[in-house]
Amino acid sequence: MFKAVYLTRDGEFKAQLAELDEARLPASGVTLRVDYSTLNYKDALALTDSGPVVRQFPMVAGVDAVGTVLESDSLDFAPGEKVILNGWGCGETTWGALAQRARVPAEGLVRLPSGLSAHDAMALGTAGYTAMLCVQALKKHGLTPGVGPVLVTGATGGVGSVAVMLLAKLGFEVVAVTGKVDAADYLRTLGAAEVIDRTGLSGAGKPLQKERWAGVVDSVGSHVLANACAQVRRDGAVAACGLAGGMDFPATVAPFILRGVTLYGVDSVYAPRAQRQEAWDLLAGLIDPALLASASTEIGLADTFGAAADIIAGRHRGRFIVDVN
Numbered sequence: 288m289f290k291a292v293y294l295t296r297d298g299e300f301k302a303q304l305a306e307l308d309e310a311r312l313p314a315s316g317v318t319l320r321v322d323y324s325t326l327n328y329k330d331a332l333a334l335t336d337s338g339p340v341v342r343q344f345p346m347v348a349g350v351d352a353v354g355t356v357l358e359s360d361s362l363d364f365a366p367g368e369k370v371i372l373n374g375w376g377c378g379e380t381t382w383g384a385l386a387q388r389a390r391v392p393a394e395g396l397v398r399l400p401s402g403l404s405a406h407d408a409m410a411l412g413t414a415g416y417t418a419m420l421c422v423q424a425l426k427k428h429g430l431t432p433g434v435g436p437v438l439v440t441g442a443t444g445g446v447g448s449v450a451v452m453l454l455a456k457l458g459f460e461v462v463a464v465t466g467k468v469d470a471a472d473y474l475r476t477l478g479a480a481e482v483i484d485r486t487g488l489s490g491a492g493k494p495l496q497k498e499r500w501a502g503v504v505d506s507v508g509s510h511v512l513a514n515a516c517a518q519v520r521r522d523g524a525v526a527a528c529g530l531a532g533g534m535d536f537p538a539t540v541a542p543f544i545l546r547g548v549t550l551y552g553v554d555s556v557y558a559p560r561a562q563r564q565e566a567w568d569l570l571a572g573l574i575d576p577a578l579l580a581s582a583s584t585e586i587g588l589a590d591t592f593g594a595a596a597d598i599i600a601g602r603h604r605g606r607f608i609v610d611v612n
């Protein structure tokens with residue numbers, strides 16, 4: 288038997304901590320003894336039934352885990368190896384990893400990089416790995432430190448906090464956008480050179496605005512993304528990964544056709560393994576464990592329901608690590 292965050296919809300939706308028989312795990316995949324999981328925005332949507340994340344019920348929630356391989360149907364992973372799971376449908380179309388045991392598709396796994404603890408891997412989680420993918424998109428575009436300020440939206444969130452840390456560590460001048468008036472000190476500690484209030488970006492804006500940013504990492508979408516694009520300098524780039532502020536994109540083509548701005552879409556869920564392993568190896572080398580600890584809170588499986596509500600209400604900062612044992 289193992290403990291898991293178990294979601295059912297028998298008439299009405301129910302999220303509970305349940306004891307499940309291992310015989311109920313999916314028939315195929317790599318079996319993990321989970322050390323830690325985490326709560327991402329997507330997990331919070333699933334646990335609070337706030338968005339169409341879970342495609343079939345009953346479902347064990349959780350898109351992320353770090354743990355030890357117990358059994359494997361893949362030649363790529365052997366029993367005893369420490370691995371990280373991110374996405375690949377876990378917690379959405381197949382059982383996830385807010386649980387003590389999981390059986391997951393090998394495609395969603397990478398090796399835990401040496402030098403990164405299991406605990407810190409889940410302090411980063413999909414949010415941190417996605418922040419790294421966004422930073423990689425900007426670097427591959429040609430952005431280098433010294434080109435000008437890089438804007439990070441949703442800055443106190445999981446993706447945002449890690450993006451601020453990574454960009455600052457790489458030497459970029461980071462400008463953090465937040466809706467939390469009291470978060471400036473937190474964001475400066477993570478590495479932000481400047482902190483600006485989200486309200487200036489939240490409403491409808493002009494198609495082209497004063498050129499300010501060499502690059503943008505956006506986890507918010509909607510007007511914030513549209514205004515950020517309108518403020519990017521000629522030939523700059525935007526890496527968009529999220530919709531915390533809305534799925535709409537009320538923008539015009541002006542920044543793209545009149546300033547040569549490039550908009551990169553970032554999808555972590557089905558990124559190929561080589562790309563995810565590269566992102567995790569880079570994260571392991573770049574992240575400062577002490578800073579990461581200051582941006583994360585450890586909770587247990589039973590605490591995930593309240594924490595999910597905090598994420599949806601935008602009341603939290605940084606990351607939740609879930610000790611499943």
Ligand code: NDP
Nearest residue numbers: 328441442443444445446465466506529530531532554555
């Ligand atoms: P968090 O909830 O940790 O952070 C989101 C942040 O966005 C909040 O902390 C807040 O920051 C800001 N925010 C919240 N609500 C609003 C709002 N109504 N308007 C504007 N800003 C708002 O989530 P994550 O960082 O884990 O994820 C962020 C987004 O990225 C989510 O939409 C998630 O689904 C997406 N995502 C996508 C991935 C992909 O593969 N494409 C992978 C991972 C995440 P502040 O108060 O500082 O402004």
